Amino acid sequence: MTEPDTLLDLQIRQIRLEATGIHSFELCAPDHERLPAFTAGAHIDLHLPGGLVRQYSLCNDPVETHRYVIGVLRDVNGRGGSRQVHETLKVGDLVKVSRPRNQFELQPAQTSALLIAGGIGITPLKSMAHSLLQAGTPFELHYCARSSEVAAFTEELVDLNRRAPGSARWHFDQGVVGAGLDLATLLAVQPAGTHLYFCGPPGFMKACAQAAEHWQPGTVHSEHFQAPTRAEPLAPTTGASVRLSASAREFVLPDGGNLLELLDQHGIHVPTSCMSGLCGTCKTGYADGEVEHNDFILDDDEKQRCLTLCVSRVTSRSITLHL
Ligand code: FES
Structure with a gap:
């Protein structure tokens, strides 16, 4: 194991409606202490009353040491964690969370970055956008969603665009297959030294991976927030x-x-x-x-x-x- 496994007791300081079905939760230390640092792409485990544990990416700027912010989509077809978060957690509640862990780090050697988010996959990529802006690394953030009503963090992304014109772009398909972002065209030609990062639901992940097949090894990075269905069950171990x-x-x-x-x-x-x-x-x-x-x-x-x-x-x- 690479991280301390002690849990943090944090207080929900603010809950915001970010889009239809998406709330953000601001978690802070009750005593206003600084929180353990995190890097863009990191996630925390949120321990819910009753024993459920769910992972959520941190979506705020990693320079902020006073809070963790997560964005949670209420998934009516999910396993129940997001429904519990939406329906039971209130401002002022104390929750237990793990220290941040990162399996989706920004790479130091890139000259530019292409970030592609599908739906609630925007959360780690928004944090990356904040870090890339701080570092002065050119980037584009493409946010794919059904419509503007279900696209979160609009004010912050508009502000990002004000500070780095053209950096955040929205693609709404209104639920029509093929009407959104043209991944093949976008990924066909990118400046040398660009790294690609993407996060979203399973079909979106597959489409991004296929469109990036011709990219150089080591330049494509992704994070699943839901385990893809395995083609076959895992084989049993041998002794x-x-x-x-x-x-x-x-x-x-x-x-x-x-x-x-x-x-x-x-x-x-x-x-x-x-x-x-x-x-x-x-x-x-x-x-x-x-x-x-x-x-x-x-x-x-x-x-x-x-x-x-x-x-x-x-x-x-x-x-x-x-x-
Ligand atoms: S518990 Fe093994 S990777 Fe999550």
Whole structure:
């Protein structure tokens, strides 16, 4: 694990209607203390009364140390987390949140950035836009939505455009397939050194990934806020010997076993959140083994040294975990 797992007790200072079905929640320390710093693209786990835990991207400017702001779309077809957030949380309530984690960092080596948001996927990209503006890095933020009524943060994005003319652009399709942003044309020609970042619902993610297939490796970055449907269920694990480098303990992972369960059985309780390879809470270093990763967050470089315990499969006879 790469982050402290202590939770923060924060107070909801403000709830704003940002668009039809979208509220923003401003979370601050009750004693007005500074909050742990975050970088653009980071998210927090919001622990809801009753035990639900949901991940939400921070959408405010990372230079702000007094607040975290999240944007939540009320999803009537979702698993219930966003409905609970909308229907039960009130200004003044105390909520528990994790420290920010970032699996969707801006890259330092880019000369310009292209940000493409689908719906509520605007949240991490808005934070990135604030950081890019601060850094003086040229960028375009393309916001795809059904209509202006469901497009959030309009005032802030208009202000962004005032400070960096042409940086924020809206594309409304009114629900008509093919009537919105022409991704292929946009991604066909971009200045050398540009990095692409996108976030949105599954169909949008697929369309962006396909349109960016010809981009250079390492220049395309994305974050799913919902695990894509897997073409096939994850295959069961085969047995392996699991060593722990910090404690020099060793366990046998049985055929069909699960790394998290194995550790739990031996009293090693690793924090988890999404359980689907999306959030990075269970990210752990490893060595001396081979892994089928199955996550949606690690890049090729990270996969050489890290795995996510919730969905990774060990494919070698043994592995060492940095625990
Ligand atoms: S619990 Fe989220 S990646 Fe494993």
